[in-house]
Amino acid sequence: xxxxxxxxxxxxxxxxxxxxxxxxxxxxxxxxxxxxxxxxxxxxxxxxxxxxxxxxxxxxxxxxxxxxxxxxxxxxxxxxxxxxxxxxxxxxxxxxxxxxxxxxxxxxxxxxxxxxxxxxx
Numbered sequence: 001x002x003x004x005x006x007x008x009x010x011x012x013x014x015x016x017x018x019x020x021x022x023x024x025x026x027x028x029x030x031x032x033x034x035x036x037x038x039x040x041x042x043x044x045x046x047x048x049x050x051x052x053x054x055x056x057x058x059x060x061x062x063x064x065x066x067x068x069x070x071x072x073x074x075x076x077x078x079x080x081x082x083x084x085x086x087x088x089x090x091x092x093x094x095x096x097x098x099x100x101x102x103x104x105x106x107x108x109x110x111x112x113x114x115x116x117x118x119x120x121x
Contacts, residue, residue, distance in 0.1 A: 065120075073117055080109060 003011070003018045046052045 069118070073114065077109065077114065 003014070006014060043052065043057065046057065
């Protein structure tokens with residue numbers, strides 16, 4: 001709901017959350033500009049040190065991404081396994097009638113999907 005359409009009594013209560021979330025689009029654009037600047041800077045510094053090649057750049061980039069991705073995938077797999085093993089937790093994944101939105105989580109816990117995520121596919 002737009003801030004201007006809120007009832008007058010709610011506006012003062014929601015001013016801070018609306019003000020903090022209003023710059024989301026600008027923040028994403030700023031992130032991409034800074035990211036491009038930093039990546040270009042690292043490429044230029046590598047080129048100054050010697051011949052730059054894609055293989056070394058891609059390997060360094062992949063290692064930086066995997067440092068975060070691999071623990072994240074393993075922790076999520078462990079938490080999903082724990083969640084499905086706990087009392088009543090399977091209902092969160094399959095629903096009482098088997099048609100709950102989260103049933104895809106249980107079906108997606110396969111090795112091909114895990115490795116697909118691991119290799120960004």
